[in-house]
Amino acid sequence: MTAVPPATAELQPADTRGGPWLRLRGDWRLRTGLPAVSDVLKDLPDPAAGKVLRFADDGLDGWDTGLTAFLLGCTDVLEAGGWQADFSELPAGVQRLMELARAVPENAEAHRTGIEPNWLARLGLAALNLVAIGGAMLEFLGELALSFVRLITGRARMRARDLWFQMQQCGADALPIVLLINVLVGMILAFVGVVQLQQFGAAIFVANLVALAMLREMGVLMTGIIISGRTGASFAAQLGAMQANEEVDAFRSFGIPPMDFLVLPRVLALVFMMPLLTIFADAIGILGGMLVGAAMMDLSMRAYWNQTLMSATMGHFMLGVGKSFVFGGLIALCGCYQGIRCGRNAQAVGQATTRAVVAAITSLIVADAVFAVLCNELGI
């Protein structure tokens, strides 16, 4: 393989054929690398007559887009300095491409203005955006409320089989992961509790700790977080992809409100299934605690179980289950809201999914905090 001469461009003074010219030599292909426009045109010679720079083929070995891109770059620089470019001494193919590239003048409006707004403007824009988001959320909630009214009056266009399908998806199918996480959480609680309480010879109270923590907080919260990541994300992605594919519009075009057909079964399914998952999580968590507690302490399962029964009251249990209804509703709302309002491209679907999960988990924690304050005030 012979070495290819590199692309070179040298400015030459005016000669017998005309004004100053640029001598183009070597292999002008993208893969061999190109000289920089600014270096080549650094010192333009004095124009003898008129500001015309001729571009001449003086031993071009080959060319592709590399050459034409370089020429276009030169044209921009030359025109800015009041010069004209003359390509008539270049190969015919190059000339035709250059004519094509310059046929339609640059669209002045097409340029995006890159002016960054100052911090005050950005703050204002953010606030306006927040107002718009608030409005959109209210609209979504209002439409959902109307959809509920239609459901109660029996006019909602929701199919029972969609509800069953969603219940299976977000309920039964989530059991394995809910089981795994909650058994581990129960074990961790017991482990931490035993180590601390043994110092005071009160190891048996680890049963109280696990039971209260699981029933009141951890069962419902861990399940909520798992379901946010699992089901909330899936709602947003499903509805988002349907939105991107005009499927949601297709429902509207048939007079089937997407709220009834798509959102309602998902919200109902999750509101029904979250409490069941939470009860399952509570039981599994206590079981996990019992395994660790009984293994680390010289206690029988029966003693641990009796202690659990003594400490766990109906109030604690109902508090957790009550929260689970709210959490289920919040997760479904976040997922469906982001999905329905999704834009029409792949990136928007990803964004909608991320936002749905972040919003769901945040709202769970905030709601949990509100519950904690309320319980404290009410003495539950």
Added chain:
Amino acid sequence: MSDQPSRIDLRGVELAYGSYVVMRDINASIRRGEVFVIMGGSGCGKSTLLRAMIGLMPPAQGEIRYDGELLFSADRTPDDLARRFGVLFQGGALWSSMTLAENIALPLEQYTRLKPAEIRQVVRHKLALVGLKGFEDYRPAEISGGMKKRAGLARAMALDPEILFFDEPSAGLDPLSSRRLDELILQLRDVLGTTVVVVTHELESIFAIADTALFLNAQTRTPTALGNPHELLKHSTEPAVRAFLTRGESSHETPAP
């Protein structure tokens, strides 16, 4: 034909996204059984006008009436009128979680009292009409783009709508399928008396099917021509319309249609 009552009336319709006006002063009457084409270059607001006509986006101003009834009015949602028309979206917009049969069956289940066996019968018939007999149990992801479009048409025709809307029917179709679709459109009109509204920029289709065409001019942001495309080609003095209908060639002479 002109004494027939108009099916669709557009009066002073203005389309806008926020404060950005896409198209204003749209006026047209579409007669029963007419093939009405909305044409224009890319980005002129053709599809936006279609979205407004099928009730997906209220116009910023003006009114859209179906048989004299307002599409967007305070005491009624567009949904009530929606079941009287069928829409073929650009990509077919089939519901991807359902099979083709379920896609076509859904509107029938929602709006008729047919028994499942009868619905199956109708579905089979509709699929046969668009040349997809036997594809009942396929999912949208398993068939080609052209087939999706035809299945979308079968779904749009499920309820025997009075008006059919097509958004860029020939986009993404090979010339032969595209021509078959044009023929199907004309047959639907002739046999069932369906009113057809088509958004397209395919010249061949426009000349083949349109009774009336509305030209949306992207520069002036107003419609600048309304009439039969053959007549427009012969007599229109509007340069933008002539350039569009002749592909920008021979704009000074009248080519044979």
